[in-house]
Each structure stands twice: as C-alpha cells, then as structure tokens.
Amino acid sequence: MTGSWGVGQRWVNPLTAFWTSRHFHPVVLSARGLTVSRPICYNRKALKCVANTVTDTVISTDDSYGHKEVISVNPRLYDYLLANVREPEILRELREETATMHGSQMQVSPDQAQLSCNACSDSRSRKGYSSLAVALVLPEGGQLVACERDAKSLEVASRYYERAGVSEKVKVKLGLAADTLKSMIQNGEGSSYDFAFVDAEKKMYQDYFELLLQLVRVGGVIVIDNVLWHGRVADPLVNDSKTVSIRNFNRNLMEDNRVSISMALKTAGDNSLVISTAAGSNRKHKKAASVSNFKN
Numbered sequence: 075m076t077g078s079w080g081v082g083q084r085w086v087n088p089l090t091a092f093w094t095s096r097h098f099h100p101v102v103l104s105a106r107g108l109t110v111s112r113p114i115c116y117n118r119k120a121l122k123c124v125a126n127t128v129t130d131t132v133i134s135t136d137d138s139y140g141h142k143e144v145i146s147v148n149p150r151l152y153d154y155l156l157a158n159v160r161e162p163e164i165l166r167e168l169r170e171e172t173a174t175m176h177g178s179q180m181q182v183s184p185d186q187a188q189l190s191c192n193a194c195s196d197s198r199s200r201k202g203y204s205s206l207a208v209a210l211v212l213p214e215g216g217q218l219v220a221c222e223r224d225a226k227s228l229e230v231a232s233r234y235y236e237r238a239g240v241s242e243k244v245k246v247k248l249g250l251a252a253d254t255l256k257s258m259i260q261n262g263e264g265s266s267y268d269f270a271f272v273d274a275e276k277k278m279y280q281d282y283f284e285l286l287l288q289l290v291r292v293g294g295v296i297v298i299d300n301v302l303w304h305g306r307v308a309d310p311l312v313n314d315s316k317t318v319s320i321r322n323f324n325r326n327l328m329e330d331n332r333v334s335i336s337m338a339l340k341t342a343g344d345n346s347l348v349i350s351t352a353a354g355s356n357r358k359h360k361k362a363a364s365v366s367n368f369k370n
C-alpha cells in the first residue's frame with residue numbers, strides 16, 4: 075500500500091508542519107502498516123504556502139518554484155478537463171464496455187489518449203484503448219503494430235478495430251512485446267517507424283526503449299507511460315523492484331544524449347509519461363507501434 079508520498083507529503087499540511095517544527099516525522103502508510111518515516115527537512119520559504127480552498131490551488135512563495143502556482147487536480151477540475159477532451163464516440167463506447175472489466179484502471183484516460191495522439195499526429199506501434207486512439211488518427215495508408223500477450227484482450231481490441239473501420243491499418247502481434255520488436259528489427263524494419271507508445275512490463279522499459287530506438291526513425295516520438303509510477307519514484311522509502319526499475323530508467327533517460335525528453339504529469343492516477351524525440355527531421359508520421367495493449 076502506498077500512502078507514502080515523500081516529496082508530495084510536503085503539501086499535505088504545510089502550515090501545521092511549519093508551525094510545529096522544521097523537521098518532523100510524517101506518518102507513512104506502508105505495506106506493513108503505519109510506520110514513522112525518516113524526518114523530512116522543510117524549506118521555510120516553501121512552507122509559506124496558501125491552500126486556496128475555493129480553487130484548490132496551492133500558491134508557493136518558494137523561489138525555487140519560480141513563484142509558480144501548484145494546482146491540485148480535484149474532481150471538479152478533472153470533470154472540466156474531461157468535458158474539454160474530444161473523445162471519438164467509438165473510444166467512449168470501448169471505454170464504457172471495458173469499465174467494469176478486470177484491470178480497466180490501467181487503461182489510459184481520455185485526456186492522456188488525446189495528448190499521445192497529438193504527439194503521434196501521424197506516426198507505427200500501439201494497442202487497446204490507446205492503440206485504437208492512435209489507429210484513429212493515423213492517415214490513409216498508415217500502419218500500426220499492436221503488441222499484446224493476452225489473447226482475450228486482443229479479441230476485444232480487434233472487435234473495436236473492426237467497428238472503427240481501422241482493421242486494415244492495425245497489425246496485431248500476439249506474444250511478448252520484446253520478441254515482436256526484435257523480430258521487426260531482424261525483418262529490416264529499423265528506422266521505419268514514426269511513433270511508439272509503451273505501457274507494458276515496467277521492468278522491461280529500458281529494453282523496450284533500446285529496441286524502439288532502433289525501430290523509430292530520427293525525429294520520431296516514443297511515449298512511455300507510468301514514469302512517475304503513482305508518485306512512488308519520488309519516495310526514497312519505496313524500493314520495490316518495479317519502482318526501482320522505473321526510477322533507474324528515468325535517470326538513464328536524463329543522461330541519454332540520443333533523445334530529447336519531456337515529462338508530463340497525467341491528471342488521472344498520478345502517473346505520467348515521457349515523450350522522447352530523437353533530434354532530426356520533422357517529416358510526417360505514417361507508421362506507429364504499440365507496446366502496450368488493450369487492458370480489459
């Protein structure tokens with residue numbers, strides 16, 4: 075269980091923390107129950123925050139934030155955001171059909187799908203709600219490779235590709251994504267993809283990334299889901315193997331000169347994604363690949 079927040083904890087009740095002590099021991103919910111974490115040292119300036127209960131905006135006077143407002147996304151704001159997402163009818167139907175299915179919480183949210191589609195805007199790999207979203211924006215003649223190891227998920231996804239009239243564009247690959255990507259490279263498909271979306275095994279992110287770097291052309295885009303892993307990556311007390319893998323992956327990306335990166339906070343599920351683009355040409359995307367998959 076992860077009620078633990080690390081850095082985020084600072085915003086929970088800064089005023090109380092400020093008036094009581096500069097150092098205090100926040101209570102952290104862990105898998106073993108209530109524990110007392112190591113003391114967190116608060117920056118005095120950062121604690122001069124005002125929690126605006128009307129707008130749920132926290133205004134920081136800390137110079138290190140550049141006096142930027144830190145907004146907490148509440149249901150009202152998220153409802154507003156969703157009301158301003160252009161979600162195609164077929165995606166809404168898929169989302170509603172799969173909402174009560176096991177694992178549906180892993181499906182990307184409509185706003186994230188829109189962001190990824192804009193990043194793709196024409197690109198070759200993807201699947202599920204997210205893959206259907208990409209297939210819908212691929213231009214005439216575009217191609218999408220959807221990697222999934224679960225036949226049942228593929229069955230639902232394929233039904234929706236059919237209904238949306240995009241089956242021609244989608245090549246479905248049942249099996250482990252890394253194996254599929256390797257065989258695509260062996261088939262001479264290197265540098266021929268414009269866009270990739272990754273939302274599969276967290277411990278494999280570095281491997282997927284290396285394989286996709288070979289498949290995606292210079293100037294292409296790779297979107298990787300869950301890089302904040304529900305905030306766990308920022309908590310030094312959380313060190314399970316998935317969190318450590320993602321944390322290491324993020325650090326490696328920071329030092330990777332082959333790509334430019336951008337981390338975006340997702341509004342739902344406090345995950346985020348990284349968009350990595352290799353520098354270079356800017357030609358239109360025609361091919362996409364998805365190492366994610368439909369989750370039902």
Ligand SMILES: C[S@@+](CC[C@H](N)C(=O)[O-])C[C@H]1O[C@@H](n2cnc3c(N)ncnc32)[C@H](O)[C@@H]1O
Binds near residue numbers: 203221366370
């Ligand atoms: C988090 S869900 C993806 C949800 C998807 N992005 C969506 O919006 O519908 C992860 C999916 O990846 C599939 N998956 C996990 N590991 C895989 C692997 N090694 N190879 C292929 N598919 C995998 C799972 O079966 C599951 O359908």
